[in-house]
Structure formats: structure tokens, C-alpha cells
Amino acid sequence: AQSVTQLDSHVSVSEGTPVLLRCNYSSSYSPSLFWYVQHPNKGLQLLLKYTSAATLVKGINGFEAEFKKSETSFHLTKPSAHMSDAAEYFCVVSDRAGGTSYGKLTFGQGTILTVHP
Amino acid sequence: KAGVTQTPRYLIKTRGQQVTLSCSPISGHRSVSWYQQTPGQGLQFLFEYFSETQRNKGNFPGRFSGRQFSNSRSEMNVSTLELGDSALYLCASRVGVGTGELFFGEGSRLTVL
Numbered sequence: 001a002q003s004v005t006q007l008d009s010h011v012s013v014s015e016g017t018p019v020l021l022r023c024n025y026s027s028s029y030s031p032s033l034f035w036y037v038q039h040p041n042k043g044l045q046l047l048l049k050y051t052s053a054a055t056l057v058k059g060i061n062g063f064e065a066e067f068k069k070s071e072t073s074f075h076l077t078k079p080s081a082h083m084s085d086a087a088e089y090f091c092v093v094s095d096r097a098g099g100t101s102y103g104k105l106t107f108g109q110g111t112i113l114t115v116h117p
Numbered sequence: 118k119a120g121v122t123q124t125p126r127y128l129i130k131t132r133g134q135q136v137t138l139s140c141s142p143i144s145g146h147r148s149v150s151w152y153q154q155t156p157g158q159g160l161q162f163l164f165e166y167f168s169e170t171q172r173n174k175g176n177f178p179g180r181f182s183g184r185q186f187s188n189s190r191s192e193m194n195v196s197t198l199e200l201g202d203s204a205l206y207l208c209a210s211r212v213g214v215g216t217g218e219l220f221f222g223e224g225s226r227l228t229v230l
Binding site: 032034036041042043044045046049051090104105106107109110 | 160162
């Protein structure tokens, strides 16, 4: 079985300050992990993905995430927030091999990021 | 390369009616998934189709159904609409089942009155 927990439902930062969105996962098999972003009334856009290569993954718009197996975490960070980063962010886990959930993606509940001027 | 296209983008129905939503995946993608998004429940997986066969299924009642055509286009149908079916329905495509990330359309927003 797989699951994902986004530890904060809302995060508020000032423009130019760092962003940290936290995600913990549970997976019976080697997972793939993703972060998606959703702007209001839009579909989801892939920010970055981890599929067992480098544990530090760089994505679009300056975001990156680090896969930490010992902590079962995949936190999303950005050094300096921009007003355009205000959106909802989803952490996603997928079992890459084996099990009845093979190929099935499980989404976290989302974290709404607010960026203040 | 065209993205995932969903139609219609917005629609309003009344309780008891049925609705059909359409999704055209990215060219070359053979897997199509459907999700329901509501403020209270978040993103919930409905089903995934690959090569015209349902491969994965979420925990929704039988009123929710789908199908996939030979050109990989997919439709989902909701019968006997209830107020609680009001949601953003998102379609996503990927190359195949178990092969990585999903590419999402912009969604169909259904309002049930």
C-alpha cells in the first residue's frame, strides 16, 4: 500500500524568502515521487519527479526536492519565492514495481502556498 | 505538441440528469486517467484506461463509468447526478500504465443544481 502526507495545508511566505513544502510518503516498493502545481481553475502541471536517479531533483521555476529514504520524505524547496508561485502544490507517490497498486498514483491533500509582497 | 484537451470546460446540470465528459490525450499516450477534485475531498482517482481496458479503479459508485476508444480518446459518464457530484473533473494522460508522470488537462467544471 502507498500513501502520502503533506504536513501543511497552508504555507505563507513573503516574496523573496525561502519556500519549504513538506511531504512524507509510505510505499511498499521502490517509489516514484512527483510534485505538481495547480493554479486557480487550471489543471496540474508537473514541477519535478524522482525515479531513483539522483536524490536531489531539480524542477522548473527554481524548485527542487530531495528524496530521503531514511526519513521517507520528499520536501519541496525554493530559495526565493515569487508572487507567481502562489498556487496549490501536490505531492504524489507511485509504486514503480510490483504490488496491486502498480502504476497507481496517490495524491496528497495539497498545500496552498500564499506569497505576500 | 498539443496537450491534453478536455471538453466541455464548464457545464451545468440538474439532479437526476446524466453527463458525458470527453478527453483527448497527448499524441502517443495510450493511458488516460480521470480524477475528481472537490474542496472537501481533494483529488480523488476515478479510473485509468489503457488500450481500451480499465486498468485501475478508484472507490466511486457505479454511476461513474468510463470508456476508451481505439484512438486513445476517453469519455467518462456520470448518471443520475447528485449535488455532491459538483466538482472539477480532471483528465490526465501518460505513455502507459506504470510509466511515470501524468500530463493533465485543464478540467471540466461540473455544477449540479
